[in-house]
Each structure stands twice: as structure tokens, then as C-alpha cells.
Amino acid sequence: MWVAVLGVLCLLTNSLALPLPPEAGGMNEQQWKQAQDYLQRFYSRDSNARDDNSLRDKLKEMQKFFSLPITGILSSRVMEIMQKSRCGVPDVLEYSLFPGHPKWTSKVVTYRVDSYTRDLSRSTVDRLVTKALKIWGNEIPLKFRRFNWGKADIKIGFARGAHGDIYPFDGPGNTLAHAFAPGKDIGGDAHFDEDERWTDGSKIGINFLYTATHEFGHSLGLGHSTNPNAVMFPTYGVGDPKTFKLSQDDIRGIQRIYGNVYNFK
Template identity: 40%
Template sequence: SHPPFLIFCMFISTDLLEEYFLQEYLRHFYGYQPKAERQKRTTKMREMQQYFGLPPSGELTKETLAVMKKPRCGLSDVEHVGETVRWKKKRISYRLEIIRLTSVVSIVTKVFRRAWKLWSNVTPLKFRNRNMEVADIDIFFYNHNDGSPFDGRGGVLAHAFMPGLHIGGDVHFDSDEDWSLNSTGINLFAVAIHEFGHALGLSHSSDPGAIMYPAYNFDPNYEPQLSFDDVKNIQKLYDRHVNLFMWRKHPEFDEMRVSLISSLWPETVPANLDAVYENTWENVVFVFVSGNQYWMLRQLKLEEGFPRSISTLGFPSRIKSVDAALHFRDEGYTLFFTGDECWRYVRS
């Protein structure tokens, strides 16, 4: 006969699991020490709630728990006070170390190239893929051994290290995540932009519209772009580029939107703008750049036959440029300002 055996069953309540999750979340992202007194934990809880725009009750509400359970970056939300960390050079190399994704190397490489370009568009930095050579930044897809192991699908998606020697600047993506190029899984492009921001020296931002917001905030209706907050912060670390932004008011928008000029139309249209106006009835945008030429875009795509001389709009030859433009949609005309003159234009 078989010897008798015992089965031990242990049931852990949902409350205990949530308590443990809360403790680990605050420890990892807000510097909470579990052995500290409860008042200290309440303070850390309020700090987290304020960071994410929640009522700072210090209690584990349903809304607070929902935010905590969102997929996110593995770096702390607490900014460390001290010397600013950044790269001391303008040309930075990176290398992609793929462990389990060898079949999609070319696709991932293109995604990363696009992500780096967003940062190079607003700084003097240039990024180069070094393939198998030694690089400043190593990028990995795997569960690594650097003291911060990943947690499977969901939870922590990736993390990065601030600029520096050896592991400094390296970026690690959790290989267990359902990475994708669209909205079916975790959007690799959006997460890469965020982590590359850390690799350049940026901390997290409490602005939900910022790429550097710690929680995964991908909206499939919009292409991920740097926000005004992202650009402002990266330009504190590196030299500033001027004339990067435009503000757009559109009937479909509830509020004025700020965008990078380079993100709204093709690269063939110069970014050194003098004036822009949008005719929302016809869904066309007229772009005037330094000099006497203008471009027309329909649905933000360049129309054939452009650029053209501003003389085709009826300006006399003595007018060499347009300083500003103001379109009146309901009245159906546009005002052009050139020096101390104002011109009224009706598009036929």
C-alpha cells in the first residue's frame, strides 16, 4: 500500500494580495521602505496619487489600484536630486542585441530608427546603429540579470539606464510582452520612444500627454509624438532648436493643439516657415516659407505642382514674402500681411 500523504492548501485573500502589490509598487517606484512606519506609507501613497492626478487620500481606492495595474516603465517616478546626467557628445551609437526575435530584426531595427529620429529632430544629437560593433547604448529583448528582473506579460514593459559608462544608457525590453506595430498588443514604437528618452537622460513626467509619462498610454488613433513637455525637457539637457512648433486650431479639436512642425507634413516641405493657414472647408493647408514660394497640402499631403511662386496668388512682383496669414472660414477670405501692408485674398 502507498504511504499516506498530506495536502496543504493555503488560501490568500484578495485584500492580502492587493496589500502586497501596493507595498511592492510603492517600494519599486516611490522609494517606500516596507519596514517604515505606516504613516510613511500613507505619505508615499499620497505622493503617487498626486503624481497621477488622483485625489491624494492616502488610501488604496479602486481608481488608485487601476492606475497601479496599468502596464508601465520600470524606472522610478521619484526624480533623484543631483548632477544632471546626459551624454557629453553629439554622435551616439546603439546596438540591437536580439535574443528571441531573430526573425524580425529588420522590422525592429526600422522601428527603433524612427524612435531615435523623433529625438534627433529636436536636438543636435545623431544616432547610428553599430550592428555588431561596440556601442554606447545596447538594446536587449530578454529577461536579464541586472537586479531588476521582469514580471512576465503586463506590469513592467521595459526599463533603461541613464547615460554613462558600461550599462549606462542601455535599454531592456521584456521579451515576454506581446509586442506589436499597432494596437493589438503593446506598441513597440511608443515604448521605444519613452525608453530612449531615459537613455538620453530624461526622468518621468506627470503630464499624461507626454511620451515620458510612466504608464503605457498609447492611443491607436494617433501616431506617437513628442509633446511640448518632452521637447522642453530634452532641450534642457542638450542644445535647443528654434522654430520647432506650431499651434493648430481645428473644428474637430476641443482645444488648441501644439505639434512639431516636422510631424505634420512631408519632409519635402521646408520647416523654416513664415506663415501657414488652413482652410478647413476644403481640408487644405497653405504653407509659406522664407522666400517667395508656397506649398499646398490636402489632408496634409503635398499637392502636385507645388511649390509655386506667391505671384500666382495675385501678389505684385515687388512682394517677396508673406509674413503672416489669417483665414476667415465663414467669410471665405484670407488676409495676408507683408511688411506694413495687408492684402485680402479670395480663393476661386
């Protein structure tokens, strides 16, 4: 009897399953679900907009961002990009997280490491944080000063899962870190997913210096770049992170906000 009832239920469920929209491009339901989550997270202009009608537009926007054919239809190339490790900050951020192009207005910006990872020694984290900020500081008339305690502009920390803001981390892979635009309180802060394997090298795990440099770009007011050679490109993993440097695109971006070092008085 139970078997029969279950059989009927299964039939009902199958017949109720909605066919996937043409945007799904022949992908299976799980892939379509994954794609929708990605587009809502990284291509929503309004955090309240959960409007499925605009998914096609979001997909087109993503395809444009990654220089793919703009079809509005899912493809294996799109799915491949969606599975890459990346920064948690949306790619359409001028409309969401960073309205009004905020920047630090003082000439000295303070920073503090609030919490550490178990993957690297404290001194390594401190050294790499300082180095990552210096990579930007070399190009602009802004100085960084480290605080060991007290209130700092940029607070840096490692956390897993939900960690007090509205952007919980997601376990190993996918979202690696995120940071907030210049401002009070959480403004400028950079958070790194402790579920990643952080490294000072380039073979296994996620290179902390590279990721920190990217996140501090956000802490200084930069959004994502569509240039795959830029440190501000949203997906992780181009070239050797040990020898990376800012691209012309990154330098142009940061100097557009702060001017260049030659203007420093």
C-alpha cells in the same frame, strides 16, 4: 486527529493575522500587498529603504504624480493605475537611478541592437529603433549612429525574467521595459520584456515604437513626466501609438538637457 490539529493551526493563523492599516482603505490583503510592492518599486527614494512607516507618504506621492486626491489611503482608482502596464523605471528617479542629471556629452551617440524579439522581424526592430531615436534627434543637437558590433553607448535588447541587472522582468503585463540614464557600461541601455507581445500595430499587444521612444527618453536622461499626454508618462496606452508624437512637455524636457537644434554648430 490530524483534522483537529489542522483546525487549531487554522485558528492560530487567523488570530495572528494583523489587521490591515488604515492606508489600505478597505482593500483586501492581496490588494494591499500589491500596493506595497508597487510603492516600494516605483516610489522609493532610496533603494534600501523598506520602511513601512513611509508607505503613506509614498502613496501620497503617487497620488500627486497621477493627479489624484492626495489622501494617503488606497482607493479603487489607485488600484486601477497600479494594475496598468507601465515602464519599470521609478517615478521618483531624480533621487534614485539618475542622480546628478547625467547626459551624453558627445555630439554623436552610438547604439546597437544586441538581441531581438520573436514577435517582430529583425529589420522591423532595426527600423523602429532608428525611428524612435530620430523622434528625439529631430528636437536636439545630437546625432545617432548605429553599430552592428563592438562597443556602443546605448545597447538595446529583449530579455525575460532576470537578465543580468538588478531589475528582473515580471512576465506578461505590468513592467514592459526599462532603461538606464546616460553613462558608462549599462548607462543608456534599454531592455524590453520579451514576455510582452510586441507589435508594430496598435490593436493587440504592446507597440514597440511607442515603448522604445519612451525608453530612449530615459537613455537620454529624462525622467517620468506627470503629464498624461507626454510620451514620458509612466503608464502605457494613450491614444493611437501609430500616430503618436512627442508632446510639448517631452520636447521642453529634452531641450532643457541638450538645447535645441538651432544651437547646433
